[in-house]
Amino acid sequence: MLARPVARMPRRQGLAMEAKWDGFRAVCFALPGRCFLQSRRGADMAHAFPEVVRAARELAAVEPCVLDGELVVAGDQGRLDFELLAARSRRSGRRAAASALAHPAHLICFDLLQLGGRVLLEEPYWQRRLLLEDVFARRGLAAPWALCPSTRDAAQAQEWLSPEWAAVGVEGVVVKPVGQLYRPGERGWAKLRSRTAHDAVIGAVTGPVTMPETLLLGRWDPAGRLRLVARSTPLSVSLRQRIGGELGLARPGHPWRDVTFSAGWGTREPLQHRCVDPALVVEFEADAALDSGRWRHPVRVRRLRPDLAGEELPAFRA
Incomplete structure (x- = not known):
């Protein structure tokens, strides 16, 4: 049952x-x-x-x-x-x-x-x-x-x-x-x-950068590497517009430029994503399924956090 x-x-x-x-x-x-x-x-x-x-x-x-x-x-x-x-x-x-x-x-x-x-x-x-x-x-x-x-x-x-x-x-x-x-x-x-609120930087998106469909979220580890922590559920139209209007294009040397992410847990199908400048912080809501520092299920983005910088967030811990 x-x-x-x-x-x-x-x-x-x-x-x-x-x-x-x-x-x-x-x-x-x-x-x-x-x-x-x-x-x-x-x-x-x-x-x-x-x-x-x-x-x-x-x-x-x-x-x-x-x-x-x-x-x-x-x-x-x-x-x-x-x-x-x-x-x-x-x-x-x-x-x-x-x-x-x-x-x-x-x-x-x-x-x-x-x-x-x-x-x-x-x-x-x-x-x-x-x-x-x-x-x-x-x-x-x-x-x-x-x-x-x-x-x-x-x-x-x-x-x-x-x-x-x-x-x-x-x-x-x-x-x-x-x-x-x-x-x-x-x-x-x-x-x-169980759902709790967390913060992370936007490191990449799916869909157009100006109207992103979902977000790939990261945190910096103690060695200075940007590590994936979550992928979001599809954004609402208002969030797509708001976030898309703030995102910057990825600069040379983006840490995820040559990284391949899977399209979902348990599959090897690659996810088509576009890297962006990892400067914007968002608040998201997640459940308790956390594996080696990464949320297993897609998370729901609540809002932008313009008051926070990526360096202020907790460090990634596996």
């Missing part, structure tokens, strides 16, 4: 809210003779995460079940590390076993789809949640298992949207009606992403 994006927290009665984690969606089949880890696209990820599958076999022997959750890996700084998770997903054999020791994965469970021979898709969320909590309590489940926090208190859920939670890898909140059945493939849940 999937979630649709929403702009604000729903406030009606009968809703449960869960923290949204920065990882891979996964369904774990912990059944006798049938233990595997299924990705959102239906692929078996058992080869990449042997420690989770091993735990699933142990669970299947005492409590056969099917768990829905988010597969995550913590980085060296304690924050969930999506890039490390993605790298682990491409490994198998000895490399996967070594990675499991160095950077173990966890499955943060938020739903129970089957318990023993009982399929739970036709049970309401509240009933599935009670059964999930009972499995964790009775079996004393620990790593690599984790129970996703859930609340019906909107004020508590609002805390999960704070920068402090974003800093450790909580992307936002998923909202679920407590009486809702589980419908695979349907976007019956709602997701609200």
Whole structure:
């Protein structure tokens, strides 16, 4: 079951809210003779995460079940590390076993789809949640298992949207009606992403310089190099006019003149861009998905910041 994006927290009665984690969606089949880890696209990820599958076999022997959750890996700084998770997903054999020791994965469970021979898709969320909590309590489940926090208190859920939670890898909140059945493939849940404001310089654009369609945003690193931090969503007409009227042409030696950027995350298709003088600063709104100093998803530009210079911004940190 999937979630649709929403702009604000729903406030009606009968809703449960869960923290949204920065990882891979996964369904774990912990059944006798049938233990595997299924990705959102239906692929078996058992080869990449042997420690989770091993735990699933142990669970299947005492409590056969099917768990829905988010597969995550913590980085060296304690924050969930999506890039490390993605790298682990491409490994198998000895490399996967070594990675499991160095950077173990966890499955943060938020739903129970089957318990023993009982399929739970036709049970309401509240009933599935009670059964999930009972499995964790009775079996004393620990790593690599984790129970996703859930609340019906909107004020508590609002805390999960704070920068402090974003800093450790909580992307936002998923909202679920407590009486809702589980419908695979349907976007019956709602997701609200944590969003915070940041500043960066415009280093390049797509579309005409005088009416840019999107912006490529950067910050200077300690060595004096301009590093890409984000690409914007399509600008509004008013922002295109305002920003296009202020942009200057790229001077010789622009740091991105011979750099190739991908058209999107997970693709090698090159992005057609035009370099501009990296002097204008904009404020943008971004979610919590930050990989090695770069925002994974397109960001929304709010406004120009003529009061700031690029040298005043925080330095790029990978």
